[in-house]
Amino acid sequence: MSLQILLNVVLAFLWMFIKVSYGPIDFIKGYIFGLLVIFVLRRYFQTRFYVYRIWSFVKLTLIFFKELLLSNIAIIKIVLKPKLDMRPGIFALQTDLTKDWQILLLSSLITLTPGTLVISVSDDNKILFVHAMNLGEIETEINNIKNTFERAILEVSG
């Protein structure tokens, strides 16, 4: 991905040198033309066309904000309820992610989402221990996390 971006910047500079004008507008024009060239030649690269990956990163950020809002609404509900009748607990979450930065991202996402907080990561980086504020059905919670966050992170890295 970084190789493609670097190539795109080089193509933009090439465009500026061909036009013999060095303003930011020319850079942007050259960047767009370079993007077109890379899109045409995309099957010669090892990785995907990099705009897809940037798009999935934007999607991940949007998911993050949405979940942050929902988690705050859940916290407000629990705190302002007259009776403390939540059922906290720690559950184990098997994760398919392998790289360190993916696990870091996943645990930050879990920490900022409704009613869950990561306590510990097992030594072999395969299990996350998550403290849940309101432990309903564990299976559904795990499936929620898996379907939204893990898939989004895998899309960014894949």
Next chain:
Amino acid sequence: MSLIVNFLIGFFILAGAFLCLIATFGVIRLPDVYTRNHAASKATTLGVMFILVGTFIYFYSFLDHFNSRLILGFVFLFMTSPISGHLINRSAYNSGVKLWDRSVRDDLKTYNEAKEKNRF
């Protein structure tokens, strides 16, 4: 237009202040370290972020001043606050702070016990 901007600024500042208040109530009311950490690490993050966004819009629309430091503060807060919450929780658990007595299950304890058993 100006009315909408005014409304947005007021909404962001008031919502941020309200969320911080809720977080304080949560820290006072909830029973143990872990549940308190839930309230403190989530509600204050979004609350302070709302206040920063409101300040940013105010300076941008009324004084025509684009303050990039507010955006940086926003991003840094977003990156660091979940990690601090995680570390406080982790150190509390490892130094043996007990869960609330009405907690339902504890998978980490069984995991640690299994690890101890395998070692010896």
